[in-house]
Amino acid sequence: MARIAFILLCHKDPKGIIAQARRLTGSGDYVSIHFDARAKAADFDAIRTALADNPGVTFAARRIKCGWGEWSLVAATLEAVRAAVAAFPAATHFYMLSGDCMPIKSARYAHDFLDAEDLDYIESFDFFESDWIKTGFKEERLIYRFWFNERTQKSLFYGSYEIQKRLGLTRKIPADIQVMIGSQWWCLRRQTVENVLAFCDSRRDVMRFFATSWIPDETFFQTIVPHVVPRREIRTRTLTFLMFTDYGMPVTFHNDHYDLLLGQDYLFARKISAEAITLRERLGALWKADEAEFPISNEAAGLYRFLTQRGRIGRRFGQRFWEAEGSLGRDRTLLMIVCKKWHVAKRLTAAIRWHTDIPAVNYLFNEIEAELPDMGGIETTVEKRERHRRALVRMLFDQFESRRVAICLDPSALGLVQDFIEDKAVTRVLLIESDFDDDYVRGHIARVGLAGQHSVPERVNRLIPAVRSDLEHEIERIRDLGVGEFQTISHRNGTERNADALQRFLDVPPDLAMTLAQTDYLFDD
Structure with missing residues (x-):
C-alpha cells in the first residue's frame, strides 16, 4: 500500500501546521517540514516541541530564508525531501504541500488512487512552446542571471537585468536539458525522488544554472523529472486542486465550498482560508474517514459559486x-x-x-x-x-x-x-x-x-x-x-x-x- 511522505513548506500558523502534521501522520503517512527561516523562532520552537514525540514527523536539516521567485524555494524543498528520504525508508510517494493545503479526499481514497497506477504526477510543459507563461519575462528567466528578489529588491533586480541586457551577457541553457514548466505542487514516487537527488549531486552545472534563474520553483523539478523518468510514467497534472482568478491570484476557499471541493478530481486543495474553521474541521475529519467513493462532477457547484460571487461583488464596496x-x-x-x-x-x-x-x-x-x-x-x-x-x-x-x-x-x-x-x-x-x-x-x-x-x-x-x-x-x-x-x-x-x-x-x-x-x-x- 502507498505510504506518503508529505513535503510541507510553511512560514506561518504553527497551530495549523501541528494539526496538519498530526492529521496526516495519523493515517500512517509521514511529514517532512521546512519552516521558513524568516519566520519567528518562537513559532518554529512551538512546532518542534509539539511534534517531538511523533515518529512520523521530521524536519529539514537546514532552514532557509525563502523569497518569492528565488532559488531559495527550491533549496528549501530539496532540504525537506532529503530529510524525508533519510527518515522514512517505507515511504513510497513524496507529495508537495503548503501550509494552507487541506485534503479533499480520505486517506484511503488517496492511497488507493496512488496504488492504482505506478506513475509520477507533475505538471511538465515545454517552456518555450507552451503558453504556460502568459505575461512578462519568458526566455529572459533563463538566459539572464537573477541574484536579487524582484519584490523586495526591485531596483537591484531590474538594474542588474538591464545591465546584462545592454552588455549582451546572456548564457546558454545546458545542452542536454529541455526546460519544462508547471505548477510546483507535485507527487513523485520514491525511485523518482532518489533519481532527482542523484541528478542534483552529479550535475552541479545544472544546479548552478537554475540557482540564478527566475522563479525556478516552476521549472526545476518540472525539468529534472522528465530527464530521469520515462515520459510514459509521468502524468502531466497536479493532484492538488487550485483555481486562479482572471488576474492570476489563487482563489481562496471558504466554509460553503465543501461540496464543491469533494467533487474535484484531486486529493488536496489550495488555498483554504485560515478563517474557514468549519471547512477545515470537515476536511480534517474527511481524511480520517473510511470513504473510498467520491462522485467527480463540478459543473453545478462551479455555477453556484460563480452566481453567489457575483452577488457578493455588488455589496462588497458599499459605503461604511x-x-x-x-x-x-x-x-x-x-x-x-x-x-x-x-x-x-x-x-x-x-x-x-x-x-x-x-x-x-x-x-x-x-x-x-x-x-x-x-x-x-x-x-x-x-x-x-x-x-x-x-x-x-x-x-x-x-x-x-x-x-x-x-x-x-x-x-x-x-x-x-x-x-x-x-x-x-x-x-x-x-x-x-x-x-x-x-x-x-x-x-x-x-x-x-x-x-x-x-x-x-x-x-x-x-x-x-x-x-x-x-x-x-x-x-x-x-x-x-x-x-x-x-x-x-x-x-x-x-x-x-x-x-x-x-x-x-x-x-x-x-x-x-x-x-x-x-x-x-x-x-x-
Missing part, C-alpha cells in the same frame, strides 16, 4: 458609515486605472513608475502584492483595505508625499469607483479596453468554476455568449457613471490617440505620454 464624512483632500488627484485584464494595467503602472514621478500602485483592493509602501499594518490584508478604503488612499498620498496617486481597479468594483468619484478630491478615470475573445472567456469560465477540466466542449461553448455579455456589461456600467475626466486607451486606438488620452489623464508632457503609449507589449495577453 465611518467613511461617509471622510475625504482624500480637495487639493489631491486620484488617478483610477480601470481594467479587467490585470496584467495589462500592471504593465502601464510599471511604466508610469519608471518614467514619471507619479506613485502608481496595482490592485490594492484585490491582492496583497500591489506595490504598496509600508503603512503600519493597514495594508497587510485585503479585508482591512476594503474596510478602510478612504483612509488607506489618504495614507498613500501621505506616504508618497505626492498630490497625485494612481491606483488600479477592476471593473466589477463599480461601487468602489463610484465612491471615490463622489469624493471632494479630483478624480480621473482611465479605462483600458479589453477584448474578450473565445479563448479568454473559456479561461474565465474555468477560473471561476463554471466548468471543469472534464466538461464537454459543447457545454463550455454554450456558456461563452452569456459570460462574455456579463464581462462587457461591467465595462458599460463604468462608462455609464458619467465621470467628467474620463479617458480610454485601447490597442485599436493607435499609439497617437492613446498618447493623447494618457497625456490628459496623467497631465504629463506629450513626449512622455507617447513613451508610455509605446510601452512594449502593453496590450498583449
Whole structure:
C-alpha cells in the first residue's frame, strides 16, 4: 500500500501546521517540514516541541530564508525531501504541500488512487512552446542571471537585468536539458525522488544554472523529472486542486465550498482560508474517514459559486458609515486605472513608475502584492483595505508625499469607483479596453468554476455568449457613471490617440505620454 511522505513548506500558523502534521501522520503517512527561516523562532520552537514525540514527523536539516521567485524555494524543498528520504525508508510517494493545503479526499481514497497506477504526477510543459507563461519575462528567466528578489529588491533586480541586457551577457541553457514548466505542487514516487537527488549531486552545472534563474520553483523539478523518468510514467497534472482568478491570484476557499471541493478530481486543495474553521474541521475529519467513493462532477457547484460571487461583488464596496464624512483632500488627484485584464494595467503602472514621478500602485483592493509602501499594518490584508478604503488612499498620498496617486481597479468594483468619484478630491478615470475573445472567456469560465477540466466542449461553448455579455456589461456600467475626466486607451486606438488620452489623464508632457503609449507589449495577453 502507498505510504506518503508529505513535503510541507510553511512560514506561518504553527497551530495549523501541528494539526496538519498530526492529521496526516495519523493515517500512517509521514511529514517532512521546512519552516521558513524568516519566520519567528518562537513559532518554529512551538512546532518542534509539539511534534517531538511523533515518529512520523521530521524536519529539514537546514532552514532557509525563502523569497518569492528565488532559488531559495527550491533549496528549501530539496532540504525537506532529503530529510524525508533519510527518515522514512517505507515511504513510497513524496507529495508537495503548503501550509494552507487541506485534503479533499480520505486517506484511503488517496492511497488507493496512488496504488492504482505506478506513475509520477507533475505538471511538465515545454517552456518555450507552451503558453504556460502568459505575461512578462519568458526566455529572459533563463538566459539572464537573477541574484536579487524582484519584490523586495526591485531596483537591484531590474538594474542588474538591464545591465546584462545592454552588455549582451546572456548564457546558454545546458545542452542536454529541455526546460519544462508547471505548477510546483507535485507527487513523485520514491525511485523518482532518489533519481532527482542523484541528478542534483552529479550535475552541479545544472544546479548552478537554475540557482540564478527566475522563479525556478516552476521549472526545476518540472525539468529534472522528465530527464530521469520515462515520459510514459509521468502524468502531466497536479493532484492538488487550485483555481486562479482572471488576474492570476489563487482563489481562496471558504466554509460553503465543501461540496464543491469533494467533487474535484484531486486529493488536496489550495488555498483554504485560515478563517474557514468549519471547512477545515470537515476536511480534517474527511481524511480520517473510511470513504473510498467520491462522485467527480463540478459543473453545478462551479455555477453556484460563480452566481453567489457575483452577488457578493455588488455589496462588497458599499459605503461604511465611518467613511461617509471622510475625504482624500480637495487639493489631491486620484488617478483610477480601470481594467479587467490585470496584467495589462500592471504593465502601464510599471511604466508610469519608471518614467514619471507619479506613485502608481496595482490592485490594492484585490491582492496583497500591489506595490504598496509600508503603512503600519493597514495594508497587510485585503479585508482591512476594503474596510478602510478612504483612509488607506489618504495614507498613500501621505506616504508618497505626492498630490497625485494612481491606483488600479477592476471593473466589477463599480461601487468602489463610484465612491471615490463622489469624493471632494479630483478624480480621473482611465479605462483600458479589453477584448474578450473565445479563448479568454473559456479561461474565465474555468477560473471561476463554471466548468471543469472534464466538461464537454459543447457545454463550455454554450456558456461563452452569456459570460462574455456579463464581462462587457461591467465595462458599460463604468462608462455609464458619467465621470467628467474620463479617458480610454485601447490597442485599436493607435499609439497617437492613446498618447493623447494618457497625456490628459496623467497631465504629463506629450513626449512622455507617447513613451508610455509605446510601452512594449502593453496590450498583449
